[in-house]
Amino acid sequence: MNDETNVIQPPRFAEWLLAQSLQGADRDAVLGDLQEEFTTCIAPSRGIAVARWWYRQQVARSLVPLCIRAWRRASVARASVACAAAGLATGLPATLLLTLRSFVLQQVPLKTTADVSAAFAAALLAIVALSLVTGVSCALRLLRSGSGSVR
């Protein structure tokens, strides 16, 4: 793969995120449509930066209708489990970290609260973001596993 080919690839994370809400022929259809528009229309005429922005915007705006569709196609029980999985995967690590933070702040009186807080806030944000992505990904997989085809 040469450099030029690498440059005009769609944003990988956005592509991965969208792929999580789709499967089979629908995944190929939606991702293929976006890639075709990205590489043959938007990037050549408006530049790669705009094309990447357009792609991310399309993914962000597509997730809601696709998830609603997946939710409607899934059984209520499976949809509830998916919701609970996403909530747990996000909330549990965040709660544990907050508890740990409170505990450590009590044990380190010499450190200023601001110093420790900044470090923990950064760690907390990173873990919550990671948990959120994992949780949403698990939920989407659960939803689509019961829906046959999530389009």
Next chain:
Amino acid sequence: VAKGEFLGEFEQLVLLALLRVGEGAYGMAIRREIQARAQREVSIGAVYATLDRLEEKGLVKSRIGEPTDPRGGRAKKCFTMTGAGARALERSQQAVRQMLEGLPARWNPAR
């Protein structure tokens, strides 16, 4: 006519775009047509979610095309309207025309 037999506004736009694009209509072509003619910025996900719903109702049918290089080796999904789809669209358009009948020209440009 039962409530479920009428089409929503976006469903009508998708079916009309499908008619306009004609043979080989696929998601992105339908999205482009709606954007160009209705000046409405829509996401590809909204188009596919609607097409999926219409297919479930039996108003459109799909077939999988050949994978191509610009699509990253992914296959295209092409859609065509069924007879039931054409009847549902006609019914919905007829309902709008009847509602407009007798209204001032501002609401009824056909007058």
